[in-house]
Amino acid sequence: MNRKLLVCALSLFATNAFALQPQRGYRGFLEWSNHVGDREYFGLEKKSTFFTGGSTSHGFQFNENLFVGGGLSIEKQTDDYSNNWIIPIFAEVRTDQKFGIFTPFADLRLGFSATDGGGLFVSPSIGYRFNWGRKMGINVGIGLTVKGSRSELYESNWEGDTYYFKYIGDTDHYNAMFNFRIGIDF
Numbered sequence: 001m002n003r004k005l006l007v008c009a010l011s012l013f014a015t016n017a018f019a020l021q022p023q024r025g026y027r028g029f030l031e032w033s034n035h036v037g038d039r040e041y042f043g044l045e046k047k048s049t050f051f052t053g054g055s056t057s058h059g060f061q062f063n064e065n066l067f068v069g070g071g072l073s074i075e076k077q078t079d080d081y082s083n084n085w086i087i088p089i090f091a092e093v094r095t096d097q098k099f100g101i102f103t104p105f106a107d108l109r110l111g112f113s114a115t116d117g118g119g120l121f122v123s124p125s126i127g128y129r130f131n132w133g134r135k136m137g138i139n140v141g142i143g144l145t146v147k148g149s150r151s152e153l154y155e156s157n158w159e160g161d162t163y164y165f166k167y168i169g170d171t172d173h174y175n176a177m178f179n180f181r182i183g184i185d186f
Contacts, residue, residue: 119148
């Protein structure tokens with residue numbers, strides 16, 4: 001099994017020997033996204049969560065190293081008992097580098113999460129770009145995502161024979177999750 005993985009990895013690097021850097025002009029990305037992290041439920045306990053879905057971003061490649069654009073991601077939590085989503089709208093800055101045949105990249109997505117009451121969305125990642133034809137590439141990346149959410153806070157009390165909830169205000173939460181993305185650029 002390890003030998004097969006090594007052969008696959010070496011063949012991907014070999015096909016990348018003549019990797020072309022992205023050229024000036026329009027550039028788009030389609031990616032399969034995954035997030036793994038802990039999520040707090042009702043302020044009582046934290047459980048591991050797994051989100052999966054897709055993302056797309058489109059923009060302008062200014063030179064062979066700098067891309068600026070915007071995009072949208074839609075991911076659903078895969079637990080049977082949950083109906084949680086991550087739907088951020090973001091701006092993206094990406095740099096593609098080339099060191100001989102080694103073609104790493106780094107990107108930063110910064111935006112607003114449209115679920116869980118809204119909140120900040122920040123997702124830096126690093127990865128590797130494999131050349132796939134003249135104007136396309138396969139991208140594999142890992143990173144960290146911080147997603148903000150807002151929820152209402154209540155206080156509960158007994159008053160005589162009555163048990164009541166009193167609204168206190170809103171509170172912001174931030175969840176940090178590891179991410180893994182694989183996709184194509186065109």
